[in-house]
Structure formats: structure tokens, C-alpha cells
Amino acid sequence: MPTQENTKVHIRVLENIDRAVIALDNDGIITLFNPAAQAMTGLSERQALGKSFNVLFKGQSPLLKLVATALAAGRSVSNHEDITLYRPLSQPLPASVSVSPLLTESGSCDGAILILRDLSRLQDLEQAMRQSERLSQLGTLAAGLAHEIKNPLGGIKGAAQLLDLELPKESPLREYTAVMIRETERVNTIIEGLLELTRDRQPKWAGVNLGKILGDILLLQKTVYGEKQIDFLLDLDPSIPEFRGDEALLTQLFLNLIKNAAEAISDSGFVRISSKIVADYHLSLPGGRPAPFVTVEIRDNGTGIAREDLERIFTPFYTTKHLGSGLGLPLCQKIVRQHDGMLKAASEPGSGTVFSVSLPLIPPPGSGLGE
Structure with missing residues (x-):
């Protein structure tokens, strides 16, 4: 028999776990709705307890099908890729869902337990990794390319500046040398930005x-x-x-x-x-x-x-x-x-x-x- 102390530990675990835990009876009525479930679904415990799961999540066919299968077949089912949780007043949430039958000591089914995991953070991390890989691939190419461009660019700017000094002040050609100097400086700014992007400068913590x-x-x-x-x-x-x-x-x-x-x-x-x-x-x-x-x-x-x-x-x-x-x-x-x-x-x-x-x-x- 579980002691009162064990029961308190189980309650603390359910309150602090970062996965949504929802318990249903055989009729699909919600009997447990932990804080993580409230955060993920946008529903409060008061709104969920005693309510029909099928009614609260009406229209969310993939999720309802998992629950129906677990209750009818008495076996665990899961979907870790294709479940989207639609929530009131919030953006849809990609989720991993596992549903297991809640068995009595005699082995009969007495309901089901849903465990939901928020996959949006995982997708954020995967996207950040992809962006990091793209920048890494760019780095090797960019460093060599920038080095090759900077040398002739400096020569072009220097030649334009010398030409500008040789031209009379009233010469209309000085307008063209000014454009050449300005544009080489702009290209140099872009190259410096590219080098900064690829340079492996360690942060000063x-x-x-x-x-x-x-x-x-x-x-x-x-x-x-x-x-x-x-x-x-x-x-x-x-x-x-x-x-x-x-x-x-x-x-x-x-x-x-x-x-x-x-x-x-x-x-x-x-x-x-x-x-x-x-x-x-x-x-x-x-x-x-x-x-x-x-x-x-x-x-x-x-x-x-x-x-x-x-x-x-x-x-x-x-x-x-x-x-x-x-x-x-x-x-x-x-x-x-x-x-x-x-x-x-x-x-x-x-x-x-x-x-x-x-x-x-x-x-x-x-x-x-x-x-």
C-alpha cells in the first residue's frame, strides 16, 4: 500500500515534471491535469477536470485517435512527429504524444494516461544548428575570397585617389573619381563585415x-x-x-x-x-x-x-x-x-x-x- 509520504512525492513529481500529464477514465473524462498540461494546452485545471477529453479537444483528430486506440485496444500508442496541438488564444504547438492504458492490479483497463512533450523548442534548436552549419560552410570560402578582393580593391582606390589629385578642380571627371572612391569604400565595408562574420574571435567573458x-x-x-x-x-x-x-x-x-x-x-x-x-x-x-x-x-x-x-x-x-x-x-x-x-x-x-x-x-x- 502506498504511504501518505509516497503520495506526496508522486504529487510533487507530477507538479514539477516538464511534460504534460493528462489522466482519463474509461469514459474519456479527465481526472488529472498537471501544471505542464495547463501551460501547453492553455486550459486551467478547473476548465479541464471532470470534462470530456473529446469535447475539450474537438476537431483534433490525430490526438483523439491516439486516445481512442489506447482505450479500445488496451495498449500503448505514440506519435512523435505529426501531432499539432491547437490552443485557445495561442499559436498551434508541435507536440510528441504517448498514450498508455491505465491498468488496475488485475490487469483491466481503467482509463488512459497521456504524456505530451513540447517540440517547438527542439525545432528551434534544430533550426539554430542548421543556421550554424551554413555559416560554418560560408566561413572558409568567405575568408579566402575576401583576402583576394581586398588587395586589388586597395589598388583601385589608390589609383582613383591619385587620378583625382591630378585632375583640375573644375574638371567634370572628378565626379567619376569620387564615385570610384566611394564605391570601393562601400565594397570594403561589406568585405570587413564578411570577415567579422567569419572571424573566430573568442568572447571576452x-x-x-x-x-x-x-x-x-x-x-x-x-x-x-x-x-x-x-x-x-x-x-x-x-x-x-x-x-x-x-x-x-x-x-x-x-x-x-x-x-x-x-x-x-x-x-x-x-x-x-x-x-x-x-x-x-x-x-x-x-x-x-x-x-x-x-x-x-x-x-x-x-x-x-x-x-x-x-x-x-x-x-x-x-x-x-x-x-x-x-x-x-x-x-x-x-x-x-x-x-x-x-x-x-x-x-x-x-x-x-x-x-x-x-x-x-x-x-x-x-x-x-x-x-
């Missing part, structure tokens, strides 16, 4: 204050777009502690994203920067507790990004800007990757864009925590 970095950036950006009416809004979680990071790289990252947001606004609008600690991700530290993540969202109500463009914005040299180089976002991706984080983008044309940066709250060097 120290304790960083996220609120200070974002506050300093906004203080400067508010004076840059005087011709536009842009409200820069800052909504930071004051409980976020200092964590391990490279302040210069993180400043470059957030400055680029905030500038992109402001430039996406035509005449008037807002750029909202918010931060919060999230429980969706954890990074395992050697010999220490898992590190939670902080997510910073940079949201604007600008022109937005078309879906076909959104899939390619982290590809080097791909840009939707008239004078853009297409290297800013890939560089942001590299900085986030160096910090063991993730960078995502979501957008609706005409409604704006949101970039989400998730970084692990690894204790600063020398703190003795997680080391």
Missing part, C-alpha cells in the same frame, strides 16, 4: 548587466531618428541578475536589432524592448544546476517582413533594405550562438516584427556559481 546595456542603447537611439515620431519603450524585469557575457558583442547585437526595428517604421510608431526570465529552456552546467534563460523581445509596429523573406533573413547577403549588406542579422546570429543562445523572428506584413533573443543566465566568471 565578464559579468554583464542587461538592463544597463539596453538602457544605454535606447538613450542614444532616441536622438537618432528625429525626423520620425518613434516611441522607444523599455519594459525590463528588474530581477534579472548579472550573467556571463561579452558586453561589446551584446551591445552590437541589441543595437543592430533595435536599429532594424526603428528603420522598419515609416513615419511614426513604437519600438518596445522587454525582458523576462523563461522556464522554456535550460542549459545544463557542469557540476551545477541548470541555468534558466532570459528572453529579450524587440518588437515594432513597422512594415513587417513577408513570409518568404522571413525564412531567409539570416542568410548572409540576403537583405530587404535598399542599401543593406545582408550581414547584420547573420552577425547577430553568430553573437547569440557564441553566448549559447537562440535568435528567432516572427512577423506579419503591415503589423510589425518581433525578434526574440534567448540567452542562458550563466553565472559570471569568478562568482563560484555553476563552475
